[in-house]
Amino acid sequence: MACIESLKYEIILRNATFSECREYIRKNCRELVTVDPGFALFEKPVIGVPPILLGLDGDSITFPYTKPCYGTFLLRTENPEEAARLRSLLKK
Amino acid sequence: MVFITGQKEEKEAVLVLGCPQVPVQTAVALYLMHGLRRLGVRPIVAGNPAARMLIDVSDPLHHYAGEMVDLDTFIADMAAGRRKHDYYIVFAHNDAGVTYAATVQSISGKKVIMIIYGENFQAIADRVDFPAEKIMAKAVHNPMPMKKKIDEVLPWLVSNL
Numbered sequence: 485m486a487c488i489e490s491l492k493y494e495i496i497l498r499n500a501t502f503s504e505c506r507e508y509i510r511k512n513c514r515e516l517v518t519v520d521p522g523f524a525l526f527e528k529p530v531i532g533v534p535p536i537l538l539g540l541d542g543d544s545i546t547f548p549y550t551k552p553c554y555g556t557f558l559l560r561t562e563n564p565e566e567a568a569r570l571r572s573l574l575k576k
Numbered sequence: 577m578v579f580i581t582g583q584k585e586e587k588e589a590v591l592v593l594g595c596p597q598v599p600v601q602t603a604v605a606l607y608l609m610h611g612l613r614r615l616g617v618r619p620i621v622a623g624n625p626a627a628r629m630l631i632d633v634s635d636p637l638h639h640y641a642g643e644m645v646d647l648d649t650f651i652a653d654m655a656a657g658r659r660k661h662d663y664y665i666v667f668a669h670n671d672a673g674v675t676y677a678a679t680v681q682s683i684s685g686k687k688v689i690m691i692i693y694g695e696n697f698q699a700i701a702d703r704v705d706f707p708a709e710k711i712m713a714k715a716v717h718n719p720m721p722m723k724k725k726i727d728e729v730l731p732w733l734v735s736n737l
Binding site: 499501502520521522523524528529531532533534550551552553554555556 | 648652674679706
């Protein structure tokens with residue numbers, strides 16, 4: 485996810501564990517998508533401890549993001565195209 | 577070069593480096609690559625630009641390091657099925673290291689070797705709940721505790737994983 489800086493995002497959690505990210509998404513997001521590590525999100529593979537949970541609310545996507553030096557963040561961004569693509573996976 | 581009995585072709589190990597903020601990482605990685613080459617295993621390095629640059633400057637003629645690859649590119653290539661290696665060795669001194677190891681383990685389906693070091697090495701090791709062989713020591717500035725552990729287990733790991 486090298487292009488993360490090109491997205492407009494909100495930081496929800498800093499220095500989070502993946503279980504904390506999962507818990508937040510379960511409690512706060514309307515729709516949940518479970519993916520494996522390596523799943524392409526914004527055309528880049530997701531890094532994470534499986535099962536990796538992504539959250540959807542309308543056009544908003546909530547997702548964990550790990551940087552080697554800074555740990556794991558839970559981010560939220562608006563992206564109608566990517567949200568629609570994730571939502572289509574739910575229907576399969 | 578010493579070949580393990582029964583080993584015919586050169587195998588490959590990828591070293592997935594973490595953030596280089598803990599001083600021992602580069603020294604331990606180079607020592608490990610030296611040990612792997614002696615056992616007939618070709619090392620490949622995956623890391624962020626700073627981690628790779630430290631290796632490049634320390635080993636300018638690449639006596640030890642083989643191919644160098646960007647960490648994100650490495651994960652993307654693995655996920656797309658473009659990369660498969662015999663051994664996956666992941667350095668971890670923080671949660672991010674464990675996260676990368678879990679990612680590599682999940683995509684490869686293989687048991688990973690984790691080099692766990694730093695002040696909080698035990699707490700980091702306790703967070704590993706996926707198939708991994710852990711080589712761990714409280715190494716921050718002094719690489720010797722980790723060197724000793726590597727000397728003890730590397731031939732066994734190369735023979736048995």
